[in-house]
Amino acid sequence: MENNIRTLRxxxxxxxxxxxxxxxVSRQSVNAIETGKYDPSLPLAFAIARLFxxxxxxxxxxxxxxxxxxx
Amino acid sequence: MTxxxxxxxxxxxxxxxxxxxxxxxxxxxAVAFTxxxxxxxxxxxxxxxxxxxxxxxxxxxxxxxxxxxxxxEYTRMRQLQALSEGGVMLTGAIFILGFLERFNVIPDIPLFxxxxxxxxxxxxxxxxxxxxxxx
Numbered sequence: 666m667e668n669n670i671r672t673l674r675x676x677x678x679x680x681x682x683x684x685x686x687x688x689x690v691s692r693q694s695v696n697a698i699e700t701g702k703y704d705p706s707l708p709l710a711f712a713i714a715r716l717f718x719x720x721x722x723x724x725x726x727x728x729x730x731x732x733x734x735x736x
Numbered sequence: 737m738t739x740x741x742x743x744x745x746x747x748x749x750x751x752x753x754x755x756x757x758x759x760x761x762x763x764x765x766a767v768a769f770t771x772x773x774x775x776x777x778x779x780x781x782x783x784x785x786x787x788x789x790x791x792x793x794x795x796x797x798x799x800x801x802x803x804x805x806x807x808x809e810y811t812r813m814r815q816l817q818a819l820s821e822g823g824v825m826l827t828g829a830i831f832i833l834g835f836l837e838r839f840n841v842i843p844d845i846p847l848f849x850x851x852x853x854x855x856x857x858x859x860x861x862x863x864x865x866x867x868x869x870x871x
Contacts, residue, residue: 689742694810703810 668725671699673717688712739806746806753799757792764788793851814865822858829853 674684681699685692688709697703698713705713714721741749768785777785804815830850836842 685743688808689744690808691743691811693814694743694808697810703813706809709809 741806743808750803757795761792818861821861825857
């Protein structure tokens with residue numbers, strides 16, 4: 666699943682460690698989510714969305730929304 | 737059942753067990769091997785020494801399990817993968833060495849060595865993770 670967490674984080678000037686501290690997860694977790702190696706659970710995805718004051722679908726994209734819109 | 741507490745709290749709670757138990761283990765093993773003569777000490781003394789050395793290690797294993805329950809979801813997944821991969825590698829080693837021993841190819845292996853063996857394979861699994869071999 667793709668996401669734009671790296672962009673949102675950069676806009677705020679936050680490091681991966683700072684974001685990890687805010688979410689109370691490891692820095693490796695943030696890195697794994699940013700690089701698409703790991704898809705977060707719904708509670709963590711909601712926590713990320715709340716932190717960036719966005720809707721979940723504005724941050725995460727499973728690729729199906731675009732495909733559905735194209736149909 | 738223990739609920740997830742977040743990465744920092746879980747790590748702190750793990751270290752609060754790990755550090756004193758590892759110190760206790762080091763002291764126990766130093767005292768036991770320095771002051772206890774295995775050939776002449778009573779069964780009670782030898783049993784007490786063996787249990788005193790093993791108990792802190794069991795406490796550390798329990799702390800690892802608690803860390804797995806309490807830490808963040810990604811770290812939990814990595815820990816569980818390392819634990820399961822370490823366990824599988826250790827079981828494989830036990831089968832191979834056990835049968836080699838059974839057929840008198842190699843001499844008897846002290847059973848307690850499989851404890852450090854587990855931590856070795858557990859560490860090896862973590863190393864494989866950091867090299868990107870598993871998530």
